[in-house]
Amino acid sequence: MLQISILKEQKEQSIQALLKKNYKSAAADIDLVLHIEEEKKRVQLDMDNALAESNKIAKQIGELMKSGKKEEAEAQKAQTVSLKSLTKSLQESYESLESQLYDALVKLPNLPYSAVPEGTTPEENVVVLEHGTPPQLSENAVPHWDLIKKYDIIDFELGNKIAGAGFPVYKGKGARLQRALINFFLDEAINAGYTEIQPPIFINKASGFGTGNLPDKDGQMYYMTADDLYAIPTAEVPITNIYRDVILKREDLPLKNVGYTPCFRREAGSWGAHVRGLNRLHQFDKVEIVQITEPKDAAVAHQSMVEHIKMLLEKLGLPYRILKLCGGDMSFTSALCFDFEVYSAAQKRWLEVSSASTFDTFQANRLKCRYKGEDGKNHLVHTLNGSAMALPRIVAALLENNQTDQGIKIPTALIPYTGFEWIN
């Protein structure tokens, strides 16, 4: 949620920024917010005055009662009748304006930074780095959905039987590969100074609102009606919500957390060849890194997250590229976002395996996560997060890129974690 003060003080820049995000009604919607805000302030002034008057009279009555002047007290009571109805109607319009303001404000996406490229489609994302060369696969190389059958390591049909499409069963070395990757990613993050968190994988509504998954994307989350809980779409939600309604100490920042969780996404409306195999699942595993910083440190933190993810991909020996997302392709909440894609050689496709975003104060404003600054005042923190990494597409690329006639070769960095060198 954007801060009104910014819309007010930098109205023109804000409109331009929203337009970059392909938000067409920027000018009108910002005007609406500012208009409601002014109106709300006017009503609030009247309401506060009426309340102040009521408080004054109530106090006087109290004193009169104490000193036994019952008659005078009764006379004062009569005075409050009209004041009461006035207060009530003012309160009602105040509350109405407040919710109108909220509605108008939550509609607005985050303002992209000036570094964000112009553009409306994924094709306009800017490749900022390409690393590694795709392997030369032999003639009989096959996509991962054939490899997992060949080596019997991931079973979609079985998952289908137990749960449904998009819930694969990992077996034998497939399961061990998963576990190895999770531990590898966690250890690397811990080495980089992140604190490991094991959060709940179900969240309540308040947490969904805190990170902005509600109310917009409730159709994307699994929802348990009996308990009014949502299955998390990413560890970002529970981990970031640790800091909801919290005022942090400056010396606690930056906060760096890492967490492994399964992630659940309904992916309503997704189908077709491009989501085959491991490319898109309802349940998948992910290790997520989250940072909370002072505003001045956010850019450096963002860069450090990008470097961390690069390092992981290089240790795994996967060819990758980094995209700086253009305005139109960015998420609602981010201010600047880098996507990481690995090349999956048999599918001959780039697969998104991570995105590292900085949210400025957009999430913090909704979370009410602040820190006490040097000036003694409370300021909103900046939040950042990135996948490090999402497993299924990493697995897909590893299987495809490392397939040989002898089997699938495990990357050296991973062998201490898997305990085996080959899937064959």
Added chain:
RNA sequence: AGAGAGGUGGCAGAGUGGUCGAUUGCGGCAGUCUUGAAAACUGUUGACUGUCAUAGGUCCGGGGGUUCGAAUCCCUCCCUCUCUACCA
């Protein structure tokens, strides 16, 4: 799931209709003392809104009600703890 107790400021813990946004203790901050520190003493110390700054307003788990006036009474929802039951 059943029975009981309870949710108050960073924490502990008072407060059962009238200057209570809230006694007090701890913690935090500033000062006195000290070469320095500790101790002791003194002062200070919530959030939001609002104002140029004051003032004013709101907040005692959430929501609603009674009342001139509610942390305090009523209704309702949520949560926590203890015991019992069940259970990895």
